[in-house]
Amino acid sequence: KQEVTQIPAALSVPEGENLVLNCSFTDSAIYNLQWFRQDPGKGLTSLLLIQSSQREQTSGRLNASLDKSSGRSTLYIAASQPGDSATYLCAVDNFNKFYFGSGTKLNVKP
Amino acid sequence: DTEVTQTPKHLVMGMTNKKSLKCEQHMGHRAMYWYKQKAKKPPELMFVYSYEKLSINESVPSRFSPECPNSSLLNLHLHALQPEDSALYLCASSQGAATGPKNIQYFGAGTRLSVL
Numbered sequence: 001k002q003e004v005t006q007i008p009a010a011l012s013v014p015e016g017e018n019l020v021l022n023c024s025f026t027d028s029a030i031y032n033l034q035w036f037r038q039d040p041g042k043g044l045t046s047l048l049l050i051q052s053s054q055r056e057q058t059s060g061r062l063n064a065s066l067d068k069s070s071g072r073s074t075l076y077i078a079a080s081q082p083g084d085s086a087t088y089l090c091a092v093d094n095f096n097k098f099y100f101g102s103g104t105k106l107n108v109k110p
Numbered sequence: 111d112t113e114v115t116q117t118p119k120h121l122v123m124g125m126t127n128k129k130s131l132k133c134e135q136h137m138g139h140r141a142m143y144w145y146k147q148k149a150k151k152p153p154e155l156m157f158v159y160s161y162e163k164l165s166i167n168e169s170v171p172s173r174f175s176p177e178c179p180n181s182s183l184l185n186l187h188l189h190a191l192q193p194e195d196s197a198l199y200l201c202a203s204s205q206g207a208a209t210g211p212k213n214i215q216y217f218g219a220g221t222r223l224s225v226l
Contacts, residue, residue: 032215034215042219043217044153044211044215046214046215089153093213096141096160096206096213101151
């Protein structure tokens with residue numbers, strides 16, 4: 001069964017810092033990897049999707065990379081803002097079965 | 111419009127009650143999903159419907175009964191639940207596995223369920 005791990009579990013940074021969140025998975029036979037944001041008690045908001053054939057995707061201040069062969073993805077957030085504070089989850093698509101990591105809880109201090 | 115709507119937002123039920131959760135999308139998506147999320151844990155896949163047929167059941171107890179009456183609607187019928195079933199229940203939709211690597215999931219805000 002696919003196992004997805006996210007490091008670190010929590011991160012606290014001052015506003016303006018660039019930061020990297022990590023996601024690793026055990027089964028490289030994936031369709032894609034998706035990064036989500038979840039605010040407390042809320043649903044998930046899709047941030048970026050990287051297809052299995054892609055290496056990188058960018059949206060605004062966010063950049064996600066994928067190294068399928070090594071089972072790793074990173075989410076880079078540039079110039080962090082207090083509004084970025086949330087839990088960030090990665091999920092891999094194993095042919096329509098989605099497995100989530102436990103998330104990284106990010107706190108950006110003003 | 112990338113909205114997935116879930117009702118109710120909150121639900122409190124006793125262990126002998128029967129209730130239903132509802133999920134709706136109008137994006138023309140052909141795959142719909144139910145997830146269960148406990149506090150401080152990631153979402154866990156429960157069911158997947160593809161083209162209105164149940165394609166994946168992740169060994170969920172029979173007290174949870176999914177239904178997909180049409181391509182826009184997904185229900186989760188609840189009966190004789192236990193207190194440990196209290197959680198956030200999330201619905202998601204996507205274009206479906208036929209789209210392969212472009213299969214983006216869109217989530218609703220969830221139903222917060224408390225079983226007394």
